[in-house]
Amino acid sequence: MSADTGGLRAHVVVPARGVDVRLAIDPDECVALVGPNGAGKSTVVEALAGLLRMRAGSVVLGGRDLTAVPTHRRRVGLVAQRPDLFAHRTVAGNVAFGPRATGASGREARHRSAAALAAVGASGLADRSPTTLSGGQAQRVAVARALATAPALLLLDEPTTALDVDARAEVRDALRTARAGRPTLLVTHDPLEAVALADRIVVLQDGRVVEQGATDAVLRRPCTPFSASFSGLVLVPGTATATGIAPDGGGELASATHAVPPGRRVVAAVHPTAARISGAGAGLARIVTGVEPRDGLVRVRAGDLVADVTVARAAALGVAPGVPVRIAVDPDEVAVYEPEVA
Template structure:
């Protein structure tokens, strides 16, 4: 079997939910599936896992058509938000359950369990009861449980959402091991998780793919409002100039990265923390429309521009709705490009 045949090609069609999504995942590739709530991410995961009946479309995995294949015969591993371990089984017993359920002997199942636990750094937990595990430990066991079945496809459905920061880091290490050598689909709301695990990002909205590209391309040069928000960036529409962009709201921003010919539609991507508020009103002049707290800073919205400043700065400048301010951004912090991707 050639390498491309070990990947995933899927067309998920669920009219009742307004979902019509085409996906391809290479044999050793992780694709992050992102989008706002209700975009269709969970529907795609359920369809690929065989938990949801689809109407039309197809799921082809490693050259096998799986559309009519029941869940337990698909060779699909799923790691969800909650580990949902069997309370009456030891950690080793939980991980061995999958191989046993698919016909492995007791000896083989125990071997697979031990191997999978070692792969995610959880060998020392084998004899523990699930009730004694921390959240991060339990999720690593859930990853091992999926690995023990030797899945042809790995589905990661927001696998670290319920964990604290420290636990997320250790589980990401386990997921990095688990995704190696097999097609993996990662549903996440965490850009750091996408950076750590994914080769490509696919953006869903209203049940359709609206943007796709390498992780670096989507995070650095987003083309939709959601992907910009996911990346922590702000998109400023306007017209390209010789040195940057003239925003639709007036003024001009210089850019160290601009390839769009002058006069053509363009967008500028910039991070709110890179925007400086100038008390003398120089720079791009805007009227403050909103001031709101955000992650220990103050987010100042001024039309099409957004600046994150310290509380002390906001107080010193008297920032409030209706105030006229000047905004400046270092050219190296502004990326100008064609929003259509041409």
């Protein structure tokens, strides 16, 4: 990570909300802040934006201490879930509002508005009323509005959560342009968004950082239950063996990729669709503890193991809580590693 000449260095301390988070974002880096509901993500965004007063902690951006600086002087661009555009102004007028409010001349503000709209591919919307825009178009205008102020820090607080799938892709493209060349913090519940935009993932839980790493590393080798579910994986705790893992729940799972000396505490990351379930034969013996619908499949929980199977297969096996099953996983689909928790 680079020195304090650019980028963000923050220590967000909000005791009333149980939040104490240190965050560093390099000048051209996008960090995805993820975590369960109530973990403190929005509190961090509010503190960085200056919307929430901190009695302790600090916010330093590009070497400048912003801790006591009010929101409108921070040069922080915020894109929230909903665009909240002024209905009585045109799109161009909405985007020009920020530069005008911070002292730009009318001509300069119009110029910046046009440039920002062009950057997100929304030049054609300039003369429209916000009331005539689709959700994706309105959110792209909100991105342009943030860009027009030339923010030194970009805060994206669940910027596509309120949109349908097609509009999400449209806005994601605009966000990719927006994040370039400035430190960006992205709060998201969407792993695709993290992959598309973020260099690094920071996981918050109960107001603390519990895990962080390169996006790919956190998604492939998650270390906390939250990051595992964020990646769609299940973590099976156990002890390393010569060929894989001995799960705490009993039996042994072979792994094609393990490299941990036997005897160490490890986890195995397994995708539930890679787990095969049968009534008898090969595999680890477990008792079904739960059955629930899942994306057109049936998710079968059996203690520490989870398998997603087709409805027909679940019916054929008669899976229900209390039923004994065998669960097998191809060694290529089992990653065994030592979890690194912050």
